[in-house]
Amino acid sequence: MGGRKILLIIGGGIAAYKSLEVIRRLRQRGFSVGAVLTKAGAEFVTPLSVSALAGEKVFQDLFSLTDESEMGHIELSRSADLVVVAPATADLMAKLAGGHANDLASTTLLATDKTVLMAPAMNVRMWNHPATQRNLAQLRKDGIVFVGPGDGEMACGEFGPGRMAEPNDIVVAIENTLAASSGALAGVKALVTAGPTHESLDPVRFISNRSSGKQGYAIATALAELGADTTLVSGPVALEAPARVKLVSVETAQEMLVACDRALPADVVVCAAAVADWRPETTAGQKLKKRQNGATPVITLAENPDILATLSHAVPRPALVIGFAAETENVVAYAQAKRTRKGCDWIVANDVSPGTGIMSGDQNRVHLVSGDGVEDWPLLDKAEVAHRLAARIAGVLKGRTA
Numbered sequence: 001m002g003g004r005k006i007l008l009i010i011g012g013g014i015a016a017y018k019s020l021e022v023i024r025r026l027r028q029r030g031f032s033v034g035a036v037l038t039k040a041g042a043e044f045v046t047p048l049s050v051s052a053l054a055g056e057k058v059f060q061d062l063f064s065l066t067d068e069s070e071m072g073h074i075e076l077s078r079s080a081d082l083v084v085v086a087p088a089t090a091d092l093m094a095k096l097a098g099g100h101a102n103d104l105a106s107t108t109l110l111a112t113d114k115t116v117l118m119a120p121a122m123n124v125r126m127w128n129h130p131a132t133q134r135n136l137a138q139l140r141k142d143g144i145v146f147v148g149p150g151d152g153e154m155a156c157g158e159f160g161p162g163r164m165a166e167p168n169d170i171v172v173a174i175e176n177t178l179a180a181s182s183g184a185l186a187g188v189k190a191l192v193t194a195g196p197t198h199e200s201l202d203p204v205r206f207i208s209n210r211s212s213g214k215q216g217y218a219i220a221t222a223l224a225e226l227g228a229d230t231t232l233v234s235g236p237v238a239l240e241a242p243a244r245v246k247l248v249s250v251e252t253a254q255e256m257l258v259a260c261d262r263a264l265p266a267d268v269v270v271c272a273a274a275v276a277d278w279r280p281e282t283t284a285g286q287k288l289k290k291r292q293n294g295a296t297p298v299i300t301l302a303e304n305p306d307i308l309a310t311l312s313h314a315v316p317r318p319a320l321v322i323g324f325a326a327e328t329e330n331v332v333a334y335a336q337a338k339r340t341r342k343g344c345d346w347i348v349a350n351d352v353s354p355g356t357g358i359m360s361g362d363q364n365r366v367h368l369v370s371g372d373g374v375e376d377w378p379l380l381d382k383a384e385v386a387h388r389l390a391a392r393i394a395g396v397l398k399g400r401t402a
């Protein structure tokens, strides 16, 4: 994603030092970086450090004759592909939420026609204050994108949400946001499976598992946000249909396979469903009754079709087939073996041991296993795993470095 320009607005917070690292990493990845340093920001980092790392003059004053003759604030705000505010202080958030324009940073934010990404950083009480939360809600409604803040110990000694996202996470968010605003998967057909399957014993009982469908739904959402024409084949879950996604609801593994077949051909397939490995060989037409003599029924199981393996061998084969591996031990080794056995390209492996809370929780720690090796991702929200995965898919399908 080189050759693109980021305008970084550095607000006044102790986290401003991390913004220097953001600039360094962006430059390494081929971005050019213009910087606006607020008056308060200049109390934490010097204009010299910022311009030395950015390789460009740093802008500070709204009413600077030199700045205005070189580049007016309107042009400054529009010459970039993305405007990033890091650290985004409570004050900068409030100013934009309220539409204020009384310095270079706020004027630039109001004048831009580009997406704005904010990395908030402030004391936990300031973050939790109803005024900040109100501003956050307003800014989200206005289309501002956020990365962080994270939880942790703060420079002021307090603990809780308010820590600015780490530089690497900000850079990833920048790449994801750029990919989203450029429709990186426009013209791509995507198929995602999600949720458990229900395998009926009789009209009221079934065999199933604890899958919530959250990860698969988040992936379908992230692919659609990048412009992919996305079909989501879902087992029974308690989730709302994602926007811009064609949802096909099924119950059983056999129905899931039929629905997937109908959605082909596809360029990318992501099998996130926890398909039941077995189904009862027969499904009783009427509810099974307890027997007088106390004898328990014997359930004979039949193996379900392997949807991932089937789609990995579809003709024409999707350019990229991705499976999941939920394991409770030897996570990566089992995932590598699964990748070969099923014939897919990548496996997203995760540890679903009872203590991890991953199976129905909102976070996931995954390992991306491909032919090139294994990448260990940090603990992330399932939505963030989905965004990163979608950006990687765009990288492969559209030949971009995501």
Ligand code: C5P
Pocket: 193, 253, 271, 272, 273, 274, 275, 276, 277, 304, 305, 306, 307, 308, 309, 322, 323, 324, 325, 326, 338
């Ligand atoms: O074999 P295992 O269930 O561990 O494999 C998990 C991967 O295979 C997941 O991507 C899952 O969606 C897919 N799968 C499938 N059909 C099955 C079983 C698993 O698509 N019957």
